[in-house]
Amino acid sequence: MEELRKFLPYADRQKTLYAIGFAGSLFRFLIPLSVPLVIKYLFDELLQNGELTDIEKTEKVLLVFGILLAVFFLVRGPMEYVRQFFMHKANNNIIRQMRMDVFRKVHRLDAGYFANHKSGEIGARFFEDIEKIRGLMTALFANIWIEMIVLAFVIAAMLLMNVKLAFLAVLLVGIQFGLAHLLAKRLKRTTREVMECRSVLSGFVYEKIQGAVLAKLFAAEKREELAFEDRLRRYDTLTDRQARHQALTISSVNVLSDATPFMIVMIGALQVIDGGLTLGSLIAFFAYVDRMRAPVAALVQAFPSITEGSVALQRIFRFLETPSAIREIEKPVPLNKFEQAIEFRHVRFSYDGGREIVKNVSFAIEKGKTYAFVGGSGGGKSTIIQLLLRMYDAGGGAILIDGRDIRDYSLASLRSRMGVVTQDHFLYSCSIKDNIKLAGPDASDEEVEAAARKAFAHEFIASLSQGYDTEIGERGVKLSGGQKQRIALARVFLKNPDIILLDEATSALDNESEGAVQEAIEAYGRDKTVVMIAHRLSTVLHADTIFVLKEGRIVEQGNHQELLQQGGYYKELWAMQTEEELPSPAKEPVVV
Numbered sequence: 079m080e081e082l083r084k085f086l087p088y089a090d091r092q093k094t095l096y097a098i099g100f101a102g103s104l105f106r107f108l109i110p111l112s113v114p115l116v117i118k119y120l121f122d123e124l125l126q127n128g129e130l131t132d133i134e135k136t137e138k139v140l141l142v143f144g145i146l147l148a149v150f151f152l153v154r155g156p157m158e159y160v161r162q163f164f165m166h167k168a169n170n171n172i173i174r175q176m177r178m179d180v181f182r183k184v185h186r187l188d189a190g191y192f193a194n195h196k197s198g199e200i201g202a203r204f205f206e207d208i209e210k211i212r213g214l215m216t217a218l219f220a221n222i223w224i225e226m227i228v229l230a231f232v233i234a235a236m237l238l239m240n241v242k243l244a245f246l247a248v249l250l251v252g253i254q255f256g257l258a259h260l261l262a263k264r265l266k267r268t269t270r271e272v273m274e275c276r277s278v279l280s281g282f283v284y285e286k287i288q289g290a291v292l293a294k295l296f297a298a299e300k301r302e303e304l305a306f307e308d309r310l311r312r313y314d315t316l317t318d319r320q321a322r323h324q325a326l327t328i329s330s331v332n333v334l335s336d337a338t339p340f341m342i343v344m345i346g347a348l349q350v351i352d353g354g355l356t357l358g359s360l361i362a363f364f365a366y367v368d369r370m371r372a373p374v375a376a377l378v379q380a381f382p383s384i385t386e387g388s389v390a391l392q393r394i395f396r397f398l399e400t401p402s403a404i405r406e407i408e409k410p411v412p413l414n415k416f417e418q419a420i421e422f423r424h425v426r427f428s429y430d431g432g433r434e435i436v437k438n439v440s441f442a443i444e445k446g447k448t449y450a451f452v453g454g455s456g457g458g459k460s461t462i463i464q465l466l467l468r469m470y471d472a473g474g475g476a477i478l479i480d481g482r483d484i485r486d487y488s489l490a491s492l493r494s495r496m497g498v499v500t501q502d503h504f505l506y507s508c509s510i511k512d513n514i515k516l517a518g519p520d521a522s523d524e525e526v527e528a529a530a531r532k533a534f535a536h537e538f539i540a541s542l543s544q545g546y547d548t549e550i551g552e553r554g555v556k557l558s559g560g561q562k563q564r565i566a567l568a569r570v571f572l573k574n575p576d577i578i579l580l581d582e583a584t585s586a587l588d589n590e591s592e593g594a595v596q597e598a599i600e601a602y603g604r605d606k607t608v609v610m611i612a613h614r615l616s617t618v619l620h621a622d623t624i625f626v627l628k629e630g631r632i633v634e635q636g637n638h639q640e641l642l643q644q645g646g647y648y649k650e651l652w653a654m655q656t657e658e659e660l661p662s663p664a665k666e667p668v669v670v
């Protein structure tokens with residue numbers, strides 16, 4: 079029930095709408111409850127009344143039913159409308175609020191969370207889980223209380239007519255609730271399993287849709303189908319179990335609730351024979367017992383909705399309360415400008431708390447210079463950039479910018495000083511212009527074009543039929559690797575940051591474009607601080623300092639010439655690459 083306590087503030091904000099909807103519900107449900115009383119009046123006081131003439135009786139019948147029909151049409155109908163509209167409005171407002179909170183949370187979680195959770199599973203929170211709350215809200219904020227009030231009204235009317243019969247009815251209803259409550263416990267457990275399984279399934283499907291083309295390349299369609307079928311079967315087993323529990327709950331309660339009127343009428347008939355009850359009262363009693371079945375059935379049927387909704391709430395709050403590994407200090411300072419240097423001091427880092435990826439790394443980066451990290455694959459080069467961006471926090475040592483620990487700076491200001499182009503640049507499925515404008519939403523078309531020109535992207539963009547307005551598909555699938563890379567670069571040029579981080583930023587370009595983009599980066603980077611990661615050493619020859627990383631350690635550092643003279647790992651890498659690249663004279667650098 080903890081989840082319901084956390085949910086209350088959401089409902090509290092909608093209390094006016096709920097109150098209006100609730101008032102509408104009261105009229106809508108209570109008006110029909112007057113019918114048995116009218117029946118009793120008809121039988122006991124009107125039809126069997128010897129003092130009234132037939133004409134008088136007819137007049138009274140017409141009057142009573144005229145009033146009743148007027149109330150039904152003029153009050154009950156509009157009240158039903160009020161109930162439906164305001165309840166829906168309140169529920170929708172809560173759902174929108176929760177979706178916003180989940181969305182906001184997605185953007186507050188750290189990179190580590192996304193490395194360990196599938197996007198489809200996270201997406202399930204937005205739609206399936208949040209939709210499940212709708213049933214819970216309707217049950218909790220309207221139906222349950224209305225049905226309780228109806229039930230209380232019915233019981234009160236019964237007590238007024240016959241105490242003994244009323245107690246019998248209350249006893250039978252109590253048994254029905256007890257049974258439903260008992261069975262609901264098992265139902266809750268299964269419901270949780272079903273929902274967990276469904277979100278895993280949705281993560282699986284989402285990933286397979288993204289990998290559908292890859293599956294074709296490996297002729298793995300059949301394998302994927304079987305894997306999906308297997309998962310669906312497991313999901314079916316769970317939903318079958320859930321349906322069985324649900325059916326058991328509803329059917330056992332329904333049997334009891336169906337039998338209740340018979341028992342009451344039987345005992346009531348005996349009382350009529352004894353003269354302890356009038357015929358009109360028995361008929362009215364029967365009508366009330368029958369009315370009692372609806373609230374009881376509604377309450378029992380509300381159990382599954384409440385169960386599902388509360389499991390969904392648990393899952394949503396678990397997500398909303400996920401602590402972010404990357405947090406700002408209480409009063410972060412803004413990094414308004416990068417003035418002097420970046421320093422890594424004995425930095426250590428492991429993604430999983432086990433294997434160290436960065437091992438006691440220390441280096442300094444001065445403002446206005448160009449640096450490069452090179453080394454074998456998996457050596458930790460990209461991880462260093464991730465640490466600098468505070469996508470992850472170092473496990474040991476410290477990273478300083480202008481003499482201050484980066485954890486002291488506000489995250490937004492820290493990241494806005496840096497522009498990054500990675501190997502895996504994410505593009506949104508919108509227009510090229512909007513993708514570039516991610517770096518500056520207020521940029522004019524001229525500024526966007528200038529940035530694209532610098533990144534040697536303007537020509538290819540202009541050649542597209544829609545130009546800058548061309549939609550590029552999910553993750554930019556409609557563009558080539560080199561085109562995507564140039565758009566990512568244009569984005570950085572538009573952002574105009576103090577520090578440029580380029581992780582294999584030109585690897586997808588052909589030799590000619592790479593040379594041109596390199597020149598652009600060099601020209602642009604003259605008054606900037608540039609940190610590059612490259613496999614192709616020929617692209618980092620101009621760097622002021624090259625750090626050579628091997629298995630998480632800096633094993634050598636210096637400029638290209640110095641490193642060659644050291645005759646170590648760098649020289650080995652250089653020799654290997656120049657041999658590989660010999661057939662391409664255009665790219666062959668001069669080795670002195």
Ligand SMILES: Nc1ncnc2c1ncn2[C@@H]1O[C@H](COP(=O)(O)OP(=O)(O)OP(=O)(O)O)[C@@H](O)[C@H]1O
Binds near residue numbers: 454455461
């Ligand atoms: N999110 C992650 N969770 C766990 N391990 C990771 C994660 N990202 C990277 N690694 C591991 O960290 C190590 C270093 O990866 P990193 O990407 O920093 O290397 P790199 O030097 O940039 O490699 P490459 O040149 O191939 O891009 C690798 O062994 C990789 O498996």
